[in-house]
Amino acid sequence: MGNDYKQTMNLPQTEFPMRASLSTREPEWLDFWNRIDVYKKSLETRASGEVFILHDGPPYANGHIHMGTGYNKVLKDLIVKYKSMRGYYAPYVPGWDCHGQPIEHQVEKKLGPEKMARISQAKLRELCRDWAMEFVDVQREEFKRLGVRGDWDDPYLTLKHSYEAGDVKVFAAMYERGEIYKGRKPIHWCKRCHTALAEAEIEYSDEQSDSIYVKFRVTDETAFSSAGLPVSLLIWTTTPWTLPANVAVTLAADADYVGIVVNGEVIVFAEALVEAVSEIAGWESAALVTGAGGEPVRVKGRDLAGVHYAQPIHEGVNGVVITGEHVELSTGTGAVHTAPGHGEDDYLVGMKHGLPMPMPVDDNGVFDQGGGPFAGLSVDDANPVIIEWLREKGSLLAAGKISHSYPHCWRCKQPVIFRATDQWFVSMDATHLRDAAMREINRIEWIPGWSVNRMAGMVGDRPDWCISRQRAWGVPIPVFECVKCGETVATPETFAAVEELFATEGADAWFTKSPSEYLPVGTACPRCGGTEVAPETDILDVWFESGVSHTSVLETRPELKRPATMYLEGSDQHRGWFQSSLLTSVGAYDEAPFDKVLTHGFIVDGDGRKMSKSLGNVMSPIDVVAKSGADIVRLWVASADYSQDINVSDEILDRTSEAYRRIRNTFRFLLSNLFDFDPAVDRVAWADMPELDRFALAQLADLLDRVTTSYEEWRFHQVYRGIYDYVGELSSVYLDVLKDRLYADAPESVSRRSAQTVLADILGVLVRILAPVLTFTTEEVWHFMPEAMRDAESVQLTGWPEIDVPGEEGAALRQAYAAVLEAREVVTKALEDARNEKVIGKSQEASVVLSVPADARAALEPRAGAQLAELFIVADVALVDGEQFSAQVSVADGKKCPRCWNIRTLGTDASHPEVCGRCADVLGSLRE
Numbered sequence: 001m002g003n004d005y006k007q008t009m010n011l012p013q014t015e016f017p018m019r020a021s022l023s024t025r026e027p028e029w030l031d032f033w034n035r036i037d038v039y040k041k042s043l044e045t046r047a048s049g050e051v052f053i054l055h056d057g058p059p060y061a062n063g064h065i066h067m068g069t070g071y072n073k074v075l076k077d078l079i080v081k082y083k084s085m086r087g088y089y090a091p092y093v094p095g096w097d098c099h100g101q102p103i104e105h106q107v108e109k110k111l112g113p114e115k116m117a118r119i120s121q122a123k124l125r126e127l128c129r130d131w132a133m134e135f136v137d138v139q140r141e142e143f144k145r146l147g148v149r150g151d152w153d154d155p156y157l158t159l160k161h162s163y164e165a166g167d168v169k170v171f172a173a174m175y176e177r178g179e180i181y182k183g184r185k186p187i188h189w190c191k192r193c194h195t196a197l198a199e200a201e202i203e204y205s206d207e208q209s210d211s212i213y214v215k216f217r218v219t220d221e222t223a224f225s226s227a228g229l230p231v232s233l234l235i236w237t238t239t240p241w242t243l244p245a246n247v248a249v250t251l252a253a254d255a256d257y258v259g260i261v262v263n264g265e266v267i268v269f270a271e272a273l274v275e276a277v278s279e280i281a282g283w284e285s286a287a288l289v290t291g292a293g294g295e296p297v298r299v300k301g302r303d304l305a306g307v308h309y310a311q312p313i314h315e316g317v318n319g320v321v322i323t324g325e326h327v328e329l330s331t332g333t334g335a336v337h338t339a340p341g342h343g344e345d346d347y348l349v350g351m352k353h354g355l356p357m358p359m360p361v362d363d364n365g366v367f368d369q370g371g372g373p374f375a376g377l378s379v380d381d382a383n384p385v386i387i388e389w390l391r392e393k394g395s396l397l398a399a400g401k402i403s404h405s406y407p408h409c410w411r412c413k414q415p416v417i418f419r420a421t422d423q424w425f426v427s428m429d430a431t432h433l434r435d436a437a438m439r440e441i442n443r444i445e446w447i448p449g450w451s452v453n454r455m456a457g458m459v460g461d462r463p464d465w466c467i468s469r470q471r472a473w474g475v476p477i478p479v480f481e482c483v484k485c486g487e488t489v490a491t492p493e494t495f496a497a498v499e500e501l502f503a504t505e506g507a508d509a510w511f512t513k514s515p516s517e518y519l520p521v522g523t524a525c526p527r528c529g530g531t532e533v534a535p536e537t538d539i540l541d542v543w544f545e546s547g548v549s550h551t552s553v554l555e556t557r558p559e560l561k562r563p564a565t566m567y568l569e570g571s572d573q574h575r576g577w578f579q580s581s582l583l584t585s586v587g588a589y590d591e592a593p594f595d596k597v598l599t600h601g602f603i604v605d606g607d608g609r610k611m612s613k614s615l616g617n618v619m620s621p622i623d624v625v626a627k628s629g630a631d632i633v634r635l636w637v638a639s640a641d642y643s644q645d646i647n648v649s650d651e652i653l654d655r656t657s658e659a660y661r662r663i664r665n666t667f668r669f670l671l672s673n674l675f676d677f678d679p680a681v682d683r684v685a686w687a688d689m690p691e692l693d694r695f696a697l698a699q700l701a702d703l704l705d706r707v708t709t710s711y712e713e714w715r716f717h718q719v720y721r722g723i724y725d726y727v728g729e730l731s732s733v734y735l736d737v738l739k740d741r742l743y744a745d746a747p748e749s750v751s752r753r754s755a756q757t758v759l760a761d762i763l764g765v766l767v768r769i770l771a772p773v774l775t776f777t778t779e780e781v782w783h784f785m786p787e788a789m790r791d792a793e794s795v796q797l798t799g800w801p802e803i804d805v806p807g808e809e810g811a812a813l814r815q816a817y818a819a820v821l822e823a824r825e826v827v828t829k830a831l832e833d834a835r836n837e838k839v840i841g842k843s844q845e846a847s848v849v850l851s852v853p854a855d856a857r858a859a860l861e862p863r864a865g866a867q868l869a870e871l872f873i874v875a876d877v878a879l880v881d882g883e884q885f886s887a888q889v890s891v892a893d894g895k896k897c898p899r900c901w902n903i904r905t906l907g908t909d910a911s912h913p914e915v916c917g918r919c920a921d922v923l924g925s926l927r928e
């Protein structure tokens with residue numbers, strides 16, 4: 001029957017596809033954006049806007065992108081697009097970190113040791129450059145495919161000439177302020193990779209080490225000498241190979257030290273550890289050295305300071321007892337073997353006491369002549385040999401193994417050693433860089449707020465920053481050495497010449513040209529006047545390089561500025577890029593390079609485990625794109641709470657796809673009911689709208705408010721949650737109710753046009769507030785929207801939406817409808833039950849008696865009758881008093897109108913006796 005009336009109904013029409021087919025459709029939008037140059041236009045249209053600069057932290061140009069880098073870039077894109085829609089001038093210049101050891105390592109592996117031995121440094125650098133550029137291209141395409149908008153044609157690369165010149169500029173500024181010095185210092189050293197390693201390049205994992213207790217024979221008289229027996233200090237170490245570099249034994253100043261008499265000798269160590277050591281040594285009973293009255297002799301550590309002992313390896317050499325604050329009394333002996341060339345604490349205490357710093361281990365981890373009897377052995381091979389040697393000498397008290405956490409090289413995964421070498425350092429304290437950095441940390445904004453503590457803790461604690469590396473693929477430390485006397489030659493003139501050289505020819509020229517070709521005539525050694533200088537062979541730590549992007553990028557590109565508005569990276573960058581950027585910027589300019597820093601958690605799998613090949617839980621964003629589309633990745637990014645670790649799994653992405661479908665279906669419903677709507681002529685004013693429509697607009701305005709606030713507060717998971725919940729309620733309530741009016745009322749009736757006005761507003765808001773997230777889908781929706789609703793050629797170029805709802809009235813409506821919607825839920829449930837019990841078929845056939853509690857009457861009673869019947873989608877509603885909401889459902893009197901399927905009194909209009917009054921009116925108007 002209904003078919004007869006079909007052409008008299010306003011059934012939905014749209015070409016907007018139900019199926020998203022994102023993986024095939026998205027590339028077409030990429031082409032579109034490319035064609036219109038949407039990035040350039042996004043800047044042109046906002047040329048006079050306030051500036052918002054999100055400065056990209058450069059990913060490493062090696063390998064494909066992973067979930068973490070994909071997440072990071074999409075999050076940035078979301079912010080940039082949001083700000084751009086808010087009217088900000090928001091350029092986004094992506095960058096890549098192109099130098100560094102991992103690339104060099106890959107090229108080395110590819111070449112093999114034979115070719116590596118023959119290759120020139122210039123050729124090696126060329127191969128490294130090719131490698132980096134290959135992966136810049138790979139990653140660029142992958143990031144673009146995720147819908148990330150930016151200056152992809154002209155990204156910043158740390159290997160570009162202009163970038164390398166910036167390295168020199170910042171280095172020179174810091175050097176001239178006295179912040180950079182050359183020093184000998186124990187550093188993490190990988191003997192396999194032949195390089196110093198920064199703290200950020202260290203990974204800790206368990207390692208089996210030797211654990212030995214060694215007696216150092218005391219050569220001075222002490223309080224323990226009274227027994228007339230030989231006296232030794234007992235030390236404990238897990239690195240026997242550092243004994244040749246021993247120069248001191250450090251005691252705790254305030255601790256008591258006692259002497260144990262055993263096997264005809266006296267062994268001295270901390271009283272607090274007598275029990276533990278006795279057990280390890282296997283002593284049955286420990287007899288203490290006693291004084292004249294029989295009381296044990298106790299000597300404070302500070303009173304033993306200055307006592308000498310025979311160096312355990314080198315004959316005829318003495319060591320000295322000192323005190324220090326790093327001595328622990330929980331393990332070992334309370335007497336710490338001290339080799340300033342092989343440990344951070346040892347180095348610091350050695351500096352304080354003016355101790356020598358012997359360093360008998362070369363770059364390969366092999367002892368030179370300073371290793372005494374062990375010269376020529378590698379430190380690993382030397383360990384058992386030294387232990388045996390000590391045993392033979394009678395110096396070894398006990399030897400075993402322990403398993404403990406030990407630093408490893410991040411690249412080759414081998415244990416590293418601590419080894420003093422000549423290195424370049426940024427001093428944290430000589431010129432108060434630490435204090436200045438702390439001041440800036442406290443000044444700028446950290447998101448989430450607690451991350452300030454993490455950053456302050458790291459900068460507050462960190463030692464001087466070792467910025468030199470003994471590698472080939474990077475930017476050289478831009479100083480020279482006098483060939484005659486070894487003095488460093490670095491002046492404003494030499495720095496300027498090098499900056500100019502790098503700017504025009506790149507850092508490669510350092511390795512191919514002689515300094516006389518580019519240094520000013522008359523450059524001479526400040527100490528001996530020698531004019532022959534050699535370029536430094538060490539290169540800069542890559543963290544220094546990426547850190548100076550505030551100068552090499554923000555300062556040199558006209559569309560950018562320093563400081564940037566925001567840096568945004570994973571929380572590991574508190575230790576890495578955030579810190580190197582901060583220290584180089586404060587070091588050179590006294591100010592932070594950013595106003596805000598946003599950090600996000602790590603990507604983990606559904607069970608919270610780190611992704612790793614061995615666990616088999618690694619996901620690739622590119623695989624997800626191929627299977628489900630980039631918008632699914634982007635919706636997942638928005639939905640995650642980045643203040644914690646971010647979960648991703650197939651199941652999570654399936655849920656994301658489900659949410660996506662809900663949003664897409666809503667868009668489709670909205671579009672399909674606007675096919676005959678021209679906002680320019682068909683809009684209905686607020687005052688002429690049915691109350692329900694005004695309520696819907698008030699809800700929309702509330703959504704827009706909340707979502708905008710969430711965007712402003714960088715809480716994107718709340719943006720997502722807000723929209724998701726809104727769309728859910730919209731479909732199940734408002735849109736469902738509206739179908740009757742949209743389909744069955746006269747096409748140009750105020751009631752239908754009013755509904756369409758609201759739908760158009762909802763569409764206009766949703767498409768915009770989702771545009772930063774669902775960048776592809778909103779563009780697709782945009783192109784299906786009525787022409788008059790589009791104020792830009794791309795949704796990316798439109799502005800943030802506005803909704804004009806009289807505030808007080810809107811709030812009153814929302815309050816009243818809270819009770820109405822509560823009642824609706826009760827009614828909907830009762831209708832469902834009645835349907836299941838076959839009392840009714842469609843809800844339109846139902847007659848409802850609703851019990852209303854006293855406090856809800858004021859909201860319900862004025863809306864009784866047709867208004868509630870429409871809202872509940874039933875034939876009629878009667879209200880009765882009750883304790884709480886409850887609903888009785890029965891079959892309504894009257895007949896089903898064959899056109900609109902509502903139960904009505906039919907035949908009220910003689911010209912169309914078969915249909916209801918409303919439908920008769922509509923049919924009459926259509927015939928006119």
Ligand SMILES: [Zn+2]
Pocket residue numbers: 190191192193194409410411412413414
């Ligand atoms: Zn290594």
Ligand SMILES: [Zn+2]
Pocket residue numbers: 482483484485486487525526527528529530
């Ligand atoms: Zn000189």
Ligand SMILES: [Zn+2]
Pocket residue numbers: 897898899900901902915916917918919920
């Ligand atoms: Zn009807």
